[in-house]
Structures are given as structure tokens and as C-alpha cells.
Amino acid sequence: MPHISSELGLGDRLGACKARWGIGRMGFMVPPGLYALGLPLPSDPVLVTANYKMSYDLVRRSLSGRSCWLLVLETYGINVWCAAGKGTFGTGELVRRVAASGLDKVVSHRRLILPILGAAGVAAHQVARRCGFSVSYATIRAGDLPAYLDNGLLTTDAMRELTFSLYERLVLIPVELVLALKSIAIIGGAALLVVALLGTPAAGLTAFFAYLGAVLSGIVLGPLLLPWLPGRSFAIKGTVAGLLWCGLFYAVAGGPGWNGAVTTAFFLALPAVSAFYTLNFTGCSTYTSRSGVKKEMRIALPVMAGALIVSLILLLAGRFR
Amino acid sequence: MRGFRYLENVVTLKLDQPTCIGCGRCLEVCPHQVFSLAGKKAFLRDRDACMECGACALNCPVTAITVAAGVGCASGLINEWLQEHNLRLPGGGSCCS
Numbered sequence: 001m002p003h004i005s006s007e008l009g010l011g012d013r014l015g016a017c018k019a020r021w022g023i024g025r026m027g028f029m030v031p032p033g034l035y036a037l038g039l040p041l042p043s044d045p046v047l048v049t050a051n052y053k054m055s056y057d058l059v060r061r062s063l064s065g066r067s068c069w070l071l072v073l074e075t076y077g078i079n080v081w082c083a084a085g086k087g088t089f090g091t092g093e094l095v096r097r098v099a100a101s102g103l104d105k106v107v108s109h110r111r112l113i114l115p116i117l118g119a120a121g122v123a124a125h126q127v128a129r130r131c132g133f134s135v136s137y138a139t140i141r142a143g144d145l146p147a148y149l150d151n152g153l154l155t156t157d158a159m160r161e162l163t164f165s166l167y168e169r170l171v172l173i174p175v176e177l178v179l180a181l182k183s184i185a186i187i188g189g190a191a192l193l194v195v196a197l198l199g200t201p202a203a204g205l206t207a208f209f210a211y212l213g214a215v216l217s218g219i220v221l222g223p224l225l226l227p228w229l230p231g232r233s234f235a236i237k238g239t240v241a242g243l244l245w246c247g248l249f250y251a252v253a254g255g256p257g258w259n260g261a262v263t264t265a266f267f268l269a270l271p272a273v274s275a276f277y278t279l280n281f282t283g284c285s286t287y288t289s290r291s292g293v294k295k296e297m298r299i300a301l302p303v304m305a306g307a308l309i310v311s312l313i314l315l316l317a318g319r320f321r
Numbered sequence: 322m323r324g325f326r327y328l329e330n331v332v333t334l335k336l337d338q339p340t341c342i343g344c345g346r347c348l349e350v351c352p353h354q355v356f357s358l359a360g361k362k363a364f365l366r367d368r369d370a371c372m373e374c375g376a377c378a379l380n381c382p383v384t385a386i387t388v389a390a391g392v393g394c395a396s397g398l399i400n401e402w403l404q405e406h407n408l409r410l411p412g413g414g415s416c417c418s
Contacts, residue, residue, distance in 0.1 A: 081374075084376075085391075085392070116349070116350060117352065119349075119350035119376035119379070120350075120374040124380050125346075125382040137349050137350055160352070161322070161352075162322050163322070164324075226325075227325060232326055232327055276395070280395040280396050281394075282394050282395060283393060283395065283396065286322070286352075287325045287327055287353065287370075287372050289332050290373045290390065290393040291331045291389065292328040292331045293394070293395060293398060297398060297399075
């Protein structure tokens with residue numbers, strides 16, 4: 001069985017940083033199995049986590065100065081919450097991993113400590129029935145584990161409360177940007193070419209930067225300003241973020257000199273682009289429901305498509321007027 | 322969750338109170354404090370705070386809770402719809418697959 005420490009090295013931190021930017025993210029994992037952190041005794045607690053290395057590192061770092069067992073599940077490099085949603089951080093894998101590691105011979109107790117966010121994949125009563133280990137859902141954040149362990153394995157209300165702070169939103173943005181690069185290049189490039197060919201190269205560049213700003217407003221500004229943007233719908237929040245960008249760009253890029261068709265198309269199409277990207281951030285958010293997102297999409301997608309089509313017609317009509 | 326609120330009256334969460342045995346597991350696993358206990362029965366204290374993660378339904382030993390849980394991002398849902406119609410976006414859908 002591997003013995004590990006709670007110290008994170010430069011490589012661990014660099015790996016986490018790269019994963020945040022989508023570099024080697026899908027391969028950022030550790031082998032599943034049972035690990036001994038420090039010098040654990042058979043009576044020491046067993047903590048369960050995912051094999052996404054960032055999750056595993058967060059857990060072992062939070063347990064600095066302690067001895068315990070770490071049971072790492074095969075989640076194929078996905079974090080606990082997403083893996084629980086997919087079922088890979090699940091009852092079956094937990095029961096299999098307990099058996100494969102011979103945990104019942106290593107420890108003298110029959111208790112597994114799981115992250116609360118793992119509960120979406122694990123049925124505690126079935127785990128107890130199938131392998132004899134009882135499941136305790138401890139905390140949401142790994143950082144609260146020391147307090148939980150010192151608190152006699154009792155979860156306080158604060159340990160159970162989910163948050164979505166500015167920093168928690170900020171660290172999610174880089175990978176969203178990287179994932180959007182391809183569509184930015186294709187759509188932005190197409191806008192640049194078409195406008196440059198039909199109008200002037202300068203107009204093409206203006207169109208490109210207007211589009212780029214709308215995308216960034218949806219991916220960066222929307223999520224960062226999330227609690228302060230009006231409305232509950234992410235599409236509306238994104239629209240407002242897009243309108244903020246439009247107002248700024250209009251003032252800076254000589255908007256008052258544009259004709260009516262261009263101005264209308266600009267204020268119609270760009271907020272729709274921002275709205276789409278902020279709506280997509282529901283996948284990263286910690287409080288949106290699938291039914292809510294479905295409802296938003298049924299209304300927002302046709303509106304966005306309509307705005308884009310009307311904008312295109314206006315631009316073409318404005319050109320040939 | 323403090324400072325954040327999503328759409329009202331959309332979630333599919335249902336609790337069948339007569340079936341509930343009051344074990345309190347749903348209170349332990351819910352990250353949004355949707356449930357509360359009154360006597361020997363759980364009740365929905367704040368249904369609209371539910372994000373449909375499905376942890377309560379999965380961990381209810383008497384299946385008193387039902388909720389349609391699943392992927393909740395726009396591109397994930399678009400990909401699902403496309404797959405239902407046997408379509409595929411080129412290069413799409415790599416977010417958390």
C-alpha cells in the first residue's frame with residue numbers, strides 16, 4: 001500500500017494550475033486504491049475521495065499533520081461532484097474498491113467518511129448492506145475535514161452549506177475560455193472575413209472585436225458579476241453583461257457614427273452571444289437545477305436565434321439600401 | 322444558498338411524506354438545506370432551493386423522494402437533444418465528459 005504525505009510539491013501545484021487552464025486536465029489523476037497518509041493505525045478513519053488529482057491533493061493537504069486512510073475511487077480523473085452525478089463516484093465503485101483493497105482487514109472499524117457532494121452517486125444504505133461499512137457524509141469542502149474530525153465526526157451547519165464565492169467562480173473561468181477558443185476562432189474569423197469583404201477591413205476588425213468582447217462578457221463578466229446582475233435567469237444575466245459591453249464598445253469604437261441598421265444589429269446580436277455563454281455557465285454553477293436550465297433554454301434559445309437572424313437581415317438590408 | 326436564488330416553481334423534487342420514516346438522511350446529503358424534520362417526518366422547507374442533484378432520492382432508504390436528476394449545463398442539454406435525434410456537433414460536448 002502506498003504511503004503518502006500531506007505536503008504538496010511544486011509539481012502538484014503546477015499540475016493543478018495547468019488543469020485549471022485545460023492543459024492535461026483529463027489525464028490529471030492518481031491510481032485508485034487505498035493510501036496510508038502519515039502513519040495510520042487500524043483504528044484511524046477512512047476518508048474517501050475521487051482520483052482527480054486536484055481532489056486527491058486538496059484532501060491530503062487539508063489533513064496535514066494527521067494520520068488516516070485515504071480510499072481513492074476510480075472516477076477517471078473527474079472531481080467528486082461531477083463523478084457522483086455520472087455515477088462513477090458511486091455505490092458500485094465504492095463497494096468494489098473496499099473489497100479490492102481488503103479494507104476490512106486493514107482497519108478495525110467499519111466506517112467510511114465521504115464528501116457530502118459524493119452523495120449524489122452513493123446510496124449509503126446500499127453500501128452498508130453490500131459491504132458492511134457504514135457511510136458518514138462529512139463536509140462539502142475538504143478544508144473543513146480537520147474541524148469535522150476534531151468535532152467527533154459531527155457535521156456543523158456551516159460544513160453543510162454550499163457557497164459560490166467570487167474566487168470559487170473565478171477559478172472556473174479559464175477552462176471555460178479554453179473550451180470556447182475553437183468556436184471563437186471559427187465564428188469570429190467568419191465575422192471578420194464577411195464584414196471585411198462586404199465592407200472595409202477596418203469594419204471587419206471592429207466586428208471581430210465586438211464579437212470577442214461579447215463572448216468574454218458571457219464567459220468572464222457574467223459569472224464574475226453573477227450575484228449582482230439582475231434577474232434569476234442566467235440568460236438574462238448574460239444579456240445584461242452583453243449590454244454593458246455593447247455600451248462600452250459603442251462609446252469607444254465610434255458607435256454614434258454607425259447607421260441605424262448596424263446599430264440595431266449590434267445591440268441585438270451581441271447580447272444574445274453573451275447570454276448564450278452565461279447560460280452555459282449553469283453547468284459550473286452550484287445552485288442551478290436541470291429543470292430550470294431546460295426552461296430557460298426553451299425560451300432563450302429561440303430568442304437568441306431570432307435576434308441573430310434579425311441582425312443578419314438588418315446588416316444585409318443596411319448594406320444594400 | 323446565501324446570495325443566490327434560481328428560478329421558482331421548476332424543480333421536479335417530490336417527497337411522499339406518508340412513506341418517510343424520519344431517518345434524516347436527506348437533511349445530511351442536501352447541499353442546499355431543502356429538507357427539515359418535524360417530529361418523525363421530513364418536509365420540504367425550501368423546495369425552490371433544490372438543484373436536482375439527486376442525492377436525497379438516492380440515499381432515501383424507503384424511496385420516499387423522487388427527483389429528475391441529471392446534467393444541467395446548456396451545452397450538455399443541447400448535446401443530449403442532438404443525441405436523441407442521432408445528430409452530433411463537430412468537436413462539441415467536451416466539457417465534463
